[in-house]
Amino acid sequence: MTTTTTTALATDKVVMRTEPIQRRSSERIELLLDAAAALIDDHGIDGVTTSAVAKRSASSVGVVYRYFPNIQTLLRALAARNLERYLAKVWHGIESSGPEPWSSFDSTLDVFVELVRTEPGFRALRFGDVIDQRFINPELSNNSILARRFAEQTGATYGFEPDDELVFHYEVAVEMASGLLTRAFQLDKNGDARFIEATRTLCGDYLRTNVPLPRS
Structure with missing residues (x-):
């Protein structure tokens, strides 16, 4: 491992x-x-x-x-702030969730939807992926960074060292969610509920199937 x-x-x-x-x-x-x-x-x-x-x-x-020094740097800083604000809210949801495995997944998705609806600039910029898939870090895609942070949080919650397999499954889930949520908010600033719920079902089922977690 x-x-x-x-x-x-x-x-x-x-x-x-x-x-x-x-x-x-x-x-x-x-x-x-x-x-x-x-x-x-x-x-x-x-x-x-x-x-x-x-x-x-x-x-x-x-x-x-x-x-x-330039607008790209400013936008990169804003994208990084978006990421940190999102992860801070996600972490709060994990800390307050129930003991059942993946009980925090719904709040993780709901936080993203909330920020798209309410955080200035978030819908258009998100984590900078609309500009460049490696906008925040030239060596990792934005979704790879997010997957690694999720893996880090999961390891901290359940008391184990996250490995590459966990990161891979998170990245698959993040890629699925990214595509579906982009479509959800493409034409509706509040988000198409069908695509949001499809994200909840598909990504949630994928994670529960491929990443078994103990009760916290």
């Missing part, structure tokens, strides 16, 4: 011109990311320009460039 490594779980923290060491810098970066997310909702990803972000965040173009 081959175990995964912690380095494989990294999301390739986005390189910025200035690291947000001070609280004020961190808050400024959050404002810039919030502005970019709002612009995506209003005008799509192509509407995110340096001048537009500066104007929406009540900053200067120089401030934007201080932290992000």
Whole structure:
């Protein structure tokens, strides 16, 4: 059995011109990311320009460039934030779920649906896969990163070291879910319930069949 490594779980923290060491810098970066997310909702990803972000965040173009050398870097940071916010909510769902195996799967799916509906910019950008399948990390696909993080959380929950087999099954499930959920929200901003429920059934059945888990 081959175990995964912690380095494989990294999301390739986005390189910025200035690291947000001070609280004020961190808050400024959050404002810039919030502005970019709002612009995506209003005008799509192509509407995110340096001048537009500066104007929406009540900053200067120089401030934007201080932290992000280009728009791709800013969008990458927003995609990484989307991923971390999603996983934080997923982890909360796992901690509060029942002892039955895969009892947390429904909340994992529901969190994604909630973010698509409510998180600014999430529907269009998600984790950056709409721009590039390796948007967050050039060495791993976005879905591979997500699968590894799910495997890490599962191992932490049930007290075992996740291996490549677990990561593989998670990646299969994530790929299925990604395609179905893209279709679910393609024409309906609230999501086509039939495709959402198909995702719940197909992915849930796949994981329960291929990844038997003990009662927590």
